[in-house]
Amino acid sequence: MNLPVVTTGQHPDDESVRLAEQVAGELGTDFVPRRKRSVRKLMKEFGRPVVVAGKERYEYHTDPDVKPLFFHPGLAAIRIKRLQDGGNDALVDVCGLKPGDTFLDCTMGLASDSTVASFVTGPSGQVTACEADPIVTYIVGRGLITYSDSPQDVLDAMRRIEVRNVRAAEFLKSCESDSYDIVYLDPMFEEAIEEAAAFAPLRSAGVHDLPDSELFREAVRVARKRVVLKAHFRSELFGRYGFTRIDRPNTKFHYGFIGK
Numbered sequence: 001m002n003l004p005v006v007t008t009g010q011h012p013d014d015e016s017v018r019l020a021e022q023v024a025g026e027l028g029t030d031f032v033p034r035r036k037r038s039v040r041k042l043m044k045e046f047g048r049p050v051v052v053a054g055k056e057r058y059e060y061h062t063d064p065d066v067k068p069l070f071f072h073p074g075l076a077a078i079r080i081k082r083l084q085d086g087g088n089d090a091l092v093d094v095c096g097l098k099p100g101d102t103f104l105d106c107t108m109g110l111a112s113d114s115t116v117a118s119f120v121t122g123p124s125g126q127v128t129a130c131e132a133d134p135i136v137t138y139i140v141g142r143g144l145i146t147y148s149d150s151p152q153d154v155l156d157a158m159r160r161i162e163v164r165n166v167r168a169a170e171f172l173k174s175c176e177s178d179s180y181d182i183v184y185l186d187p188m189f190e191e192a193i194e195e196a197a198a199f200a201p202l203r204s205a206g207v208h209d210l211p212d213s214e215l216f217r218e219a220v221r222v223a224r225k226r227v228v229l230k231a232h233f234r235s236e237l238f239g240r241y242g243f244t245r246i247d248r249p250n251t252k253f254h255y256g257f258i259g260k
Contacts, residue, residue: 004049071143106168137165172218
């Protein structure tokens with residue numbers, strides 16, 4: 001893997017330098033002083049991605065023409081508020097999630113779905129999220145621990161998520177049969193959607209293996225209750241692997257499930 005270099009923001013103080021050096025050490029890569037150079041210039045000079053370790057957030061730059069990846073809760077807080085107000089959530093409904101359930105998210109991304117699942121399953125439940133890219137794992141994992149600009153219920157849900165830097169297929173193989181109530185698959189980049197600009201940083205940064213028959217077979221083995229798939233409405237995965245499909249009118253993504 002082409003490890004990124006780590007640098008500071010444009011106007012660092014001693015604490016900023018210390019923080020960036022610490023991040024570089026944790027990632028096992030090189031710290032480079034900023035020296036007023038742009039991220040684009042650093043990427044060109046070193047031929048590597050760049051992590052900017054700021055005091056407020058960490059940014060992962062993989063393409064000079066794409067906005068950087070950084071942690072934010074996305075729509076998780078809004079979805080949780082809707083649930084608290086007695087509304088529904090499509091993922092929660094199709095999974096049949098309830099307090100105490102165990103939930104395996106095979107495609108963590110920015111952990112928005114995992115955060116909602118963690119809120120529903122509560123302290124008595126367990127949410128595990130897999131992410132294959134080590135830098136995305138690090139940035140999102142740190143964000144889940146340190147992010148503070150959300151209601152406490154949302155922050156508590158974030159803190160409970162167990163983040164694993166591993167390919168989903170490998171993790172599933174390591175699990176015992178029926179060890180999670182729900183196994184969730186969201187191959188979000190199976191088909192590009194031009195208007196989904198918010199996904200561009202994650203598309204640029206992450207590892208995007210397309211699911212294969214072994215992944216689905218292992219998912220069915222590991223899921224005690226059901227395997228849930230979220231995919232583009234044109235996806236062939238629903239039919240190919242025998243999912244009961246739930247159409248969602250006027251939406252680009254549909255859900256399907258294999259129940260036990």
